[in-house]
Amino acid sequence: MIVRPGDPGFSEGWYFPEGDPEHHISTFNDVYGGQVKYKNGTTADAYYCTYHAQLPGPGRYAIEAFIPDDHNSCQAVGYRILTYQPGGQPDEQLIIVSQSALPNRWAPLGQFDLDPNVADHNAGRVVITDVRVEDDAPLGEVSFGAIRWRRV
Numbered sequence: 001m002i003v004r005p006g007d008p009g010f011s012e013g014w015y016f017p018e019g020d021p022e023h024h025i026s027t028f029n030d031v032y033g034g035q036v037k038y039k040n041g042t043t044a045d046a047y048y049c050t051y052h053a054q055l056p057g058p059g060r061y062a063i064e065a066f067i068p069d070d071h072n073s074c075q076a077v078g079y080r081i082l083t084y085q086p087g088g089q090p091d092e093q094l095i096i097v098s099q100s101a102l103p104n105r106w107a108p109l110g111q112f113d114l115d116p117n118v119a120d121h122n123a124g125r126v127v128i129t130d131v132r133v134e135d136d137a138p139l140g141e142v143s144f145g146a147i148r149w150r151r152v
Contacts, residue, residue: 038071058115
């Protein structure tokens with residue numbers, strides 16, 4: 001299953017009210033055939049995108065992010081992946097990816113045991129944010145492209 005910006009299951013927003021998507025977020029089509037949003041590196045406003053797949057059932061899934069080769073200079077992008085432990089307890093893992101090192105390909109985020117039938121049905125939700133690992137790290141252009149779930 002694949003979710004792209006603009007698809008059902010995709011949403012976006014700002015952590016801070018001063019965020020201004022008219023000036024800092026652009027949309028383009030990439031070679032993969034889907035829509036991509038990107039946040040330019042001139043602002044520290046916290047923009048995020050959420051991807052939620054309607055999984056066919058419980059199982060082990062590989063989750064991957066497509067990194068387009070334009071507007072992907074960020075070296076520390078956080079992919080937060082929501083899973084549930086036995087008994088329905090939520091667990092959110094943060095995977096840090098350098099988008100600039102993985103242009104124009106599917107980047108593996110890991111394999112996860114997901115069950116869409118537990119808790120609030122958000123198992124496998126992926127939230128992408130730009131993460132500054134160090135205070136003096138330069139801001140890069142963060143790509144928000146497609147997320148893919150594959151049963152393994």
